[in-house]
Each structure stands twice: as structure tokens, then as C-alpha cells.
Amino acid sequence: MTTLALDATPGPARRTLAAFAGNKLALTGALVLLALLAFCFLGPLIHPTDQIHTDLSQTNLAPGAGHPLGTTDLGYDMLGRLMHGGRTSLEVGLAAGVLATLFGTVYGAVAGYFGGWADAAMMRVTDAALAIPALFLLVVVATIVTPSKPVLILVIASVAWLSPARLVRGEALALRGRDYLHAMRLMGGGGGRAVFRHILPNAVGTVMVNATFQIADAILYVAYLSFLGLSLPPPAADWGSMLSAGITYTQVGHWWLIFPPGLAIVLVVAAFHCIGDGLRDAFDVRLENLGRS
Amino acid sequence: MGVCGGRLCAPLGRTVAAVLFGFLALVGCGPGGNVVTRLGPTGGTPVEGGTVTMALPPAATPNWIFPIGAPGYLAGYNSAIQNLLFLPLYLPEKKGDALTMDSPRGLAEPPRYSDGNKTVTITLKKGYRWSDGKPVTTRDVKFWFDLIQHNKQEWAGYSPGLMPDDVKKFEITGDRTFRLRLDRAYNPAWFTANELQDVVALPVHAWNPGHEGPKKTFARLMRHARRFSRFATDPLWKTVNGPWTVEKWTTSGQVSLTPNKKYRGPDTPHLDRVILKPFTTADSEFNVLRAGGVDYGYIPPSVMARSAAFKQLGYRIDPWEGWAVTYIVLNYHHPAAGPLLRQSYLRQALQHLIDQKAISRVIWHGSAAPTLGPVPASLLHGEPYPYDPERARTLLAAHGWSERDGVLRCVRPGGGAGECGTGVRRGRELRFSLLSQSGSTETANTMQAIKSEFGKAGIALDIRQQPLNTVLGTTVPCKRTEPLCAQWQLGFFGTQGSWYFPPDPSGEKIFATNAPSNMGSWSDRHTDRLIRATEYSDDPTALCDYGREVARRLPVLWTPNPAYQVSVIRNDLRGVDQNPTLTLAPQDWYFVTADGRKGGAGA
Numbered sequence: 002m003t004t005l006a007l008d009a010t011p012g013p014a015r016r017t018l019a020a021f022a023g024n025k026l027a028l029t030g031a032l033v034l035l036a037l038l039a040f041c042f043l044g045p046l047i048h049p050t051d052q053i054h055t056d057l058s059q060t061n062l063a064p065g066a067g068h069p070l071g072t073t074d075l076g077y078d079m080l081g082r083l084m085h086g087g088r089t090s091l092e093v094g095l096a097a098g099v100l101a102t103l104f105g106t107v108y109g110a111v112a113g114y115f116g117g118w119a120d121a122a123m124m125r126v127t128d129a130a131l132a133i134p135a136l137f138l139l140v141v142v143a144t145i146v147t148p149s150k151p152v153l154i155l156v157i158a159s160v161a162w163l164s165p166a167r168l169v170r171g172e173a174l175a176l177r178g179r180d181y182l183h184a185m186r187l188m189g190g191g192g193g194r195a196v197f198r199h200i201l202p203n204a205v206g207t208v209m210v211n212a213t214f215q216i217a218d219a220i221l222y223v224a225y226l227s228f229l230g231l232s233l234p235p236p237a238a239d240w241g242s243m244l245s246a247g248i249t250y251t252q253v254g255h256w257w258l259i260f261p262p263g264l265a266i267v268l269v270v271a272a273f274h275c276i277g278d279g280l281r282d283a284f285d286v287r288l289e290n291l292g293r294s
Numbered sequence: 295m296g297v298c299g300g301r302l303c304a305p306l307g308r309t310v311a312a313v314l315f316g317f318l319a320l321v322g323c324g325p326g327g328n329v330v331t332r333l334g335p336t337g338g339t340p341v342e343g344g345t346v347t348m349a350l351p352p353a354a355t356p357n358w359i360f361p362i363g364a365p366g367y368l369a370g371y372n373s374a375i376q377n378l379l380f381l382p383l384y385l386p387e388k389k390g391d392a393l394t395m396d397s398p399r400g401l402a403e404p405p406r407y408s409d410g411n412k413t414v415t416i417t418l419k420k421g422y423r424w425s426d427g428k429p430v431t432t433r434d435v436k437f438w439f440d441l442i443q444h445n446k447q448e449w450a451g452y453s454p455g456l457m458p459d460d461v462k463k464f465e466i467t468g469d470r471t472f473r474l475r476l477d478r479a480y481n482p483a484w485f486t487a488n489e490l491q492d493v494v495a496l497p498v499h500a501w502n503p504g505h506e507g508p509k510k511t512f513a514r515l516m517r518h519a520r521r522f523s524r525f526a527t528d529p530l531w532k533t534v535n536g537p538w539t540v541e542k543w544t545t546s547g548q549v550s551l552t553p554n555k556k557y558r559g560p561d562t563p564h565l566d567r568v569i570l571k572p573f574t575t576a577d578s579e580f581n582v583l584r585a586g587g588v589d590y591g592y593i594p595p596s597v598m599a600r601s602a603a604f605k606q607l608g609y610r611i612d613p614w615e616g617w618a619v620t621y622i623v624l625n626y627h628h629p630a631a632g633p634l635l636r637q638s639y640l641r642q643a644l645q646h647l648i649d650q651k652a653i654s655r656v657i658w659h660g661s662a663a664p665t666l667g668p669v670p671a672s673l674l675h676g677e678p679y680p681y682d683p684e685r686a687r688t689l690l691a692a693h694g695w696s697e698r699d700g701v702l703r704c705v706r707p708g709g710g711a712g713e714c715g716t717g718v719r720r721g722r723e724l725r726f727s728l729l730s731q732s733g734s735t736e737t738a739n740t741m742q743a744i745k746s747e748f749g750k751a752g753i754a755l756d757i758r759q760q761p762l763n764t765v766l767g768t769t770v771p772c773k774r775t776e777p778l779c780a781q782w783q784l785g786f787f788g789t790q791g792s793w794y795f796p797p798d799p800s801g802e803k804i805f806a807t808n809a810p811s812n813m814g815s816w817s818d819r820h821t822d823r824l825i826r827a828t829e830y831s832d833d834p835t836a837l838c839d840y841g842r843e844v845a846r847r848l849p850v851l852w853t854p855n856p857a858y859q860v861s862v863i864r865n866d867l868r869g870v871d872q873n874p875t876l877t878l879a880p881q882d883w884y885f886v887t888a889d890g891r892k893g894g895a896g897a
Contacts, residue, residue: 055739055746057652074596074657075739075746147758234757235742249577249735252597 020283027279041087050081097157098216105165113173206284213277338886353733355547360519437498487797547572564884592859618791621850633717667845702752816849
């Protein structure tokens, strides 16, 4: 009987997944994200366009046959450009968000677990970096170096890791006094084992939730930089640079140059936020208990 | 769990707010704005005083006040400001369709040529004083001459054989008259327009009170000139003889000028203050203009179709056509790209790939016109290398270039007929990098269109955009061994025209060997001979011969020449004359009001 009862109890991962699946808004976010990924990466197979060469005979055409979302000021098909630009935004945003989360998580865990002077020194570095406005730093760096995908990823990640570092450090401080960590130390376990086998797995919920927000923020950073003219050199495009280029034509009513990239940015950022919030609720034990009571 | 359960409301609320904000911002981007004046472009009663804010070109930061320009500081807005502080002896003046050198703003009477055009006598106009009360004399002009004569390599305006090399002797014959003995007879019109226009009086009593030698003095002045954060406070720059003095000069490039109270010329200022305001991009300027933040600005070519909206707000639209040509500079001394660029067939192929007419019409919305050669189009016979991609491909294929992986590679190296050319090794890719100025959508799109056409023909072009001052500081003449020379292959700084002709549009400063603005270091004996002919002979065919030959030889790649700007000026601001040589004369500007009372904007 006892064995049967234990088998019937779902594991934490399954419980988390079930809670996430029960959150309609989080599911909507995930579906929107999947749809956008499919649009950007599979869309060009259905709607192939030339996004390399300009066509000055087809500029600024309004949406219509052949060009469902019209054309740009250089004759690029707008629908194809949206797919092409979305790849850059998503690739850079995802990579920068993940990189920032990984580095910030390890940094924060190490600082929180070891404490003392190491924690003080590492956190002062974080505080100092947080004191510099991120956008200012991004603009300065992007002006000095020629933007490319790897450069954008590194530059954005270099300012985005601070938030997960502080968050995970707090988790590590709370976890380091737990009995199982004392036991591990008594059995001869080192700092590395404590951080990577005990602290990080126990902070995974916080990290995953934060990662989704980091990715959303990184996508916005890409848009900011591109909007300020610090995007990848042409013919590469991303949603921010498309929005920036379209703003020029606001005065002459070329709405199709502005709304599609603007809407795409809003959708992808909102989708990540919904997923992040859904994950947070799913990982939150107290909410889970409240739901059952 | 409901939609707004727990902490979900916060991100959702932010998202909704962002969407609403974005939508409202876009809706607000219409041609709306406040009416700045109800007056039309004519009528009203002139009033004294007021402040005018004028927009500087996109990404332009004034950074040089010393009237002797250094390489890399040749931007037109620098010299326009200098001319308001330190009067040149001669300034160009538009009369009808022609440019003359007898502007009443100049410091000197018209020059007198004698001795078979080998001597020129110049008399300074009466009554001019420095702002400290001392009279302007010929010793001030001699001071300028000594400085450039002993430091000519440091002067950006120096071209071997020209000023000061062509002056054998500078003779002072009185406080107001001096004589230049020239090394040979010159074409008087050319000499006045292109040589004497550089001459300026500098306050020797204030700048060299210790009577130091010209080299030491020049070095000291250059040290001061490089500290542009102190232009407004350094006592050195306070002694001026022009109608304006510097009130503020910020490191971001905003310059504020106030009238020189001691100025006694014919054009004393009417305004209290003129502010020259920098902008990083044309779009940011446009936004400030719509908000009423500038009195004299410009609109991007993309919104020319909606210029009527500005007229309703109390502005007049006045395109400012420059006396200019526009081109992409080729660095013949670049260690890797130089051997390629020296091949004339390759330059011809590149020029055949630039669709100037389409770029002018589509990207510049008709506010640019194709550049055909180094002189005004009326002196040329059509376009030697019109847009013809097929001809370009044929030229390249006929000289040993074959496409692999989308890029042309040299398969027949050597200097013979049908080969890639001297210095081009087998397997060499046809790939260039272009350093282009930032801040303009039209320029970015032009470069993208050129890159696209080059790409279709198998020529890779990597474009890097930088602010104008960075481009001007990088694309300077260089020796093959200098590290700077390896930093750029092709350069573009022509959003508002690359080269503004001197009143006599000869080429001694851009295409003569070692000329100061010969950024790509083009050197050709035949071109030099033709340029010299324009300097010595007053035969009008000399200029045509020079223009046609250089158009054919392609020392640069010609690109559409845009209007300097499509100006938008408040209707109540009058006296604005948009000189095609881009000189400024804010001393002529004044406000009008309906009733003649001082007030309203700018007062």
C-alpha cells in the first residue's frame, strides 16, 4: 500500500509541469513564442524572399499582392524582412540571456556560498557595475566595436549578468546554513561540490524564472541598440533596426514599416514575461499549497 | 488562477502600458505641432534682438576655431564659424548664377594685378578693428603668412607649389597695403578665387606679444586649438575682428555666438545671439524641429512630400543647393586594396555598378543629382561610365576575375592585357571595406544599394558607419607605411556633399599630387598638367579639359550629389541667404513682428 501511494505521488518536475500547464497565460506565452520561432525560422521556407539585394524599383510599396506586408525603402519584402530580422533578434536575445544567466548564476552562487571577503569583493564589483547605466555602457561599447552577432551577444550579456548574480547570491546565502550542506562538509565535500551539486540545483527554479526575464530584456536591448543605429551592418536586420528605419517614414504614412516590427517586439517580450511568470508560480511551493487548500 | 492572479499583473500591466505608449507615440508622430508664427514669408516689421537656434548637420560637431585648419578638421561648419570670428580678405558672393569674390564682407578691397600678373597689390578696407580696440593692419596678414610659410606641412590647406610656395615675397607698403610678388604669372580670376580666399588677418599683437618665431608660435597656437573644451574661455580666441564672438562652445559641439560690439563692418548683427545646435542624426533634428526647438533647421528628404505641413506651422521650406560634388574616396596607398584600386578597368567597373539616377530619385527623393565629374555638370559631356552592370561584369571577366562562392577571385594574375593587374596575386578576392559617415538614413541606404549592386557582380563590400568627425579624421592622405593608411580602403563623407568647390572649380586641392584634400593620394602627371593649366591660363577650355579628363580617369567613385539640406526656416526670421559655398552670415538675420514690437519667439 505504501509503495503504491508513493508511486502515485507525482515528482517535483511533473508537479511543476502540471502547474505550468494549468496556467493559461503561461501556455499562451509559450504558444506565441513557438509561433514566432516558427515564423522566423520556418517562414522563409514558405515565403522565400531576397533579403540581401536591394530593389530600387520596388520601394515603399503598400501591402498587396506579392508583398503581403508591403516593401521597405530599399525594396525588401517586409514580411520576409520581418522573418529575417526576427532571427537576429531571437538568436542574439536568447544567446545573450542564457549567457548572462549562466555566468551570473555561478558568480552569485560562489559569492553567496563562500561569503566573507570573497563575497564582499565580488558583490562590490556587481554594485559598481550596476551603478553604470546599462544603456549608456552598451552605446559606448557598440560605438567602439563594429557590431556583429557574437559581439552583440557578449556586450549585452556583459551588462545583463548582474541581476541573476545578485538573485542567486541571496539564494546561496540562505542555503549555505542548511544541515545537508554541513553534512556534506563533514564528509569532506569541497566548495565546488557544494556550489554545483547542492546550491545550484536547489536554486534552479529562481534561475529559470529569471532566465526568461533575462532573455526578454536581452531582446529589448538588441532593439534599443538597433534603434539607436548601433545594429548589425546591412543587409543584416533585426526588429529594432527595422523599427528605426520605419520611423523615418512615419510622416508619409508608411505604417507597414513600423507596426509589424513593433508588434513583433511587444509579442516576444510579452511571451517571455508570461512564461517567466508561469514558471515562477509553478516553482512556488507556497502558491502550490494555497492552491490545494 | 485568474489572469491577474498573484504577481502576474505587474508584467502584464507593463506590457499593456508599453503597447499603449508605443501606439500613442506613433499616433503622435503626425505632422502636428505648435504654430510658431502667424506671419507669412514676407511682410512684418523688422525688430532688433532675439536669439536664433540653427541646427547643425547630422553628426556634425564643430571642433576647430583656429583659422589655420589642421588635417582632419576641415569640415565646412568649422570654417563657416571661423569666418564669423576672423574675417577673410575675400569671400565668395553669389551674383545671379555666378560666384564672385567681391563680397562686401571681405576685409580687403579688390586685388590689383600688375607686372604681367606676377604681382598683386592688396589694400585692407578702412576702419576695421580687433575686439580689443587695436586696428587691423597688414602686419596681421603678414603674421598669417609667416605662420603658414614656416608650418605649411601642418596646414590642411597646403598644396605643394601653391600658397605660400607661389609667393616669392610679401612686401608691406603701409598699414593697410601690401604686395605679393608671385613666382610666375597666374590667371588673376583663379588666383583671387582659390588662393587669396585662404588669406586671413590674425591678431599678431594678441597672439604673439613676445615676438616668438613662427614655428614656436604656431606650435603654441595649435596646442590651444586642440583644446576645444576651452574655446569659449581661452583668452586667445577672444580677440576677433569679425561680427561675432564665441559665448559658449560645449564639448558636445553646441556653439553660442554673440555680437562683437567693436565690429565696424557694413554688416553689424541684428540678433542678440545665435546658437548652433548639434544633432546625432537627421531624425533627431527633425523631432526637435517639429517640437519648435530650432528656428532654422532641415527636414530629411524622406518627408519632403509633407513639407506643406510645416508651412502651416509658420515655416518656409528652402532647399540649400551646394556648389559641390560627391564621391567615394579610394585609398590608393592602402597596403592590400591599393593595388586593386590602381587598376583603371576595376574603377570603371565599380562606377558602372553605381545607379546614380535611381539612387537620386528613390533614396534621395529627388533632392540629389548624379555627379558626373570634378566640375559642374555644365562643363562636362555626359556621363562616361553610366550604370551598366553587364558592362561591369564583362570588364572584370576580361581582366581575369572569376566568381567562386559568390565572390570574384583573380585567376589570371599579372600586369599584361587581360590580366588582373600589377600587384594583384592569384586567388585574391575582390573585397573592399567602406568607412561611411553615420547619421543619415539616405546615406546608409545609398551605401546599402551600392553594396547590393557590387554583391550582384561578385564584389564584396563591408560597410562600417562612424560619425562624420571620425570619418574625416581617418580618411586623410597617408603614406603606404603609416599604420593609419591600413585603417581605411574606401571612405564616404558626402551626406551633404563631399567637396565644395572654391569659386573657381579647379582641382589643385583635391586631385593634384599631394594636394591637401586629395584624401586617397591620387597621383597622375597628366591630371597635374591639366590642373596647372587652369591655374596659369585664363583660357576657359582649360577647366573643361581638366573636368573631362578627371571624369574619365575616375580618381574617385562618383555618387549622387545631395542638396546641402532642405532648410526649414521660421517665417519671422528674415535675411537668410543660403550661399552655395556654405558660408554663414547670421549678422544679416533679423526677426520681424506684426507690429514692430520686440517680442515673440527668439526675442
